[in-house]
Amino acid sequence: MRFWRVLFQPFSRFHYKKIQVIITLSFMLVTIITVLLVSIMLYNRFSKSSEENTVLNIGQIIDQVNSNLEFYVLGMKDIFQVVEESVGNAPLISGEQLRSQLGTILKTRQDLVSIALFTKDGQLVWNTPNEQMRPNSRLTRQGWFEAAQEHPGLLQFSAPHIQNVFKSPYRWVVSMSKEITYTDGGAKKKGILDVDINFRTIDELSKRVSLGKKGYVYIIDGVGNMVYHPQQQLIYAGLKYENLEPVLNYQYGNYTDDSTGEERIITIKTVQPTGWKVVGVTYADEIMTTKKDLNTFMIGFLLIMLSIVLIVSVLVSYRIAKPLRTLERSVKKVEKGDFGAIIDVSGAYEVEQLSKRFNLMIRRIRELMDQIILEQEAKRKSELEVLQAQINPHFLYNTLNSVTRMAEMGRKEEVVTTITSLSRFFRISLSKGSNIIPVQDELEHIRNYLIIQKIRFKNKFQYAIEAQDEALSCMTLKLILQPLVENAIHHGIEMMVDEGFIGIYAWIEEESLFIRVTDNGIGMSEDVLRGILSGKSRQDSGSGVGVRNVHERISLYYGKPYGLTFESELEEGTSVTVKLPVVPASAESDHGGSA
Incomplete structure (x- = not known):
């Protein structure tokens, strides 16, 4: 009973200027502020570190995918250069030696679909495999053909498209095209060399990437056409949506996107020299899975600390305030004009010293007043x-x-x-x-x-x-x-x-x-x-x-x-x-x- 009486004594006659109330509330306030500050600092630091580490890991993964794609693109450029040299150095463009040489290159690479040479007005010179052209392919109006003519001497990478030039099954390809010089009938002529590649290697490189349970990687070209997406069929069917507008504004970097209703971290890298963008998508709820656990811990820790501090502060303030209240009653006598009153208070060392010094002050006060006057x-x-x-x-x-x-x-x-x-x-x-x-x-x-x-x-x-x-x-x-x-x-x-x-x-x-x-x-x-x-x-x-x-x-x-x-x-x-x-x-x- 005595413990509870002491515990609730500060609140029996509550006054905000009581020393017992001040000490109790001060201890509680300092504790609350300290715990909150420490918890917020830890929470922010943990959250920030988790996000930074996650973004760093995602960036490293996207960098690796980007490096692999750039390495693959450089390999394709080397193959195109070999084909270009073979065609340019051949004394007879329709000779069996050249066709056999290019056929061997085509067979050794599963990602090569076709190799073809066209005149500048769109006539087929030769191709491998040897397939007939479709009559309504509108070859000269296709993007890869126009790009090669507009930039003579420079290798062009097209956007992903369906190959409809030859009478073969329709396939999604990326065309590498370039205006070259070849020999035909002893005369030097200019034509358009085209090498089509499929998505086998690109698909394999992208499927190896793991960005959490729901995260994925997709690739677009410089104008927003989808080069690769793990759910490409849903994209074409209009059942899945990717917000490409902010992606096109970035060459590299990351930002937060919530256009789909979920917060996602988008990381972007640009593949050189094609201008493709490798886009990594990571869901934020997978990054901070421990936020709820940390919040629960903070609340429980705060309640326990408040209970402990409340009990300790009440007991300490009671021991300090008791002799001071006795001192207050003695000082009231002096307040009424009784300068001869002797104050005798026992308690803490500081309180005893205070009572002694107060007695000395009373004896000196009249002398000092007269002296000051x-x-x-x-x-x-x-x-x-x-x-x-x-x-x-x-x-x-x-x-x-x-x-x-x-x-x-x-x-x-x-x-x-x-x-x-x-x-x-x-x-x-x-x-x-x-x-x-x-x-x-x-x-x-x-x-x-x-x-x-x-x-x-x-x-x-x-x-x-x-x-x-x-x-x-x-x-x-x-x-x-x-x-x-x-x-x-x-x-x-x-x-x-x-x-x-x-x-x-x-x-x-x-x-x-x-x-x-x-x-x-x-x-x-x-x-x-x-x-x-x-x-x-x-x-x-x-x-x-x-x-x-x-x-x-x-x-x-x-x-x-x-x-x-x-x-x-x-x-x-x-x-x-x-x-x-x-x-x-x-x-x-x-x-x-x-x-």
């Missing part, structure tokens, strides 16, 4: 200080450089105005060490900066500063507008031919403070716009560093939702919007007044 606060302040230090020297360098050039040019009034504005600029920049100043001071700060830059660039641009009254009293990080205005001057207006304009606007909308810097400069391309805050911008001037620093300072101090957004179009201008939280002066004082 202190470290993050220190890091945040350090990053703000570094960013602030990057901006001030950057601006001071550019401003002093401009003052130096104006002094060298003797522009004293502009130097005085610039120095005065610079002193006010730095008075606001210092802000008694505070990083947080009112928006009104930040706008006054940027006004002094614009006065300096307008003198430097000889009134190349105009500017306007507008702000809602409610926005002026809000608090903001200092020195966030100067890099933006510097960027607008150097990258937007400096390269313009016409007079530029810079507008600075501050307002409150949806519980957020917005400050926008716009210019009517040359604008930025999409590549520069995408990369300006990521550090991948192609701008080579120093203001690119200042813009990124402004965005990073705002994000570090107020959080990721706040920072800079850019809008720009080439030849239209650029707009940079600063988004900040609305922080009244009193709230900032309570906060501490510095980063």
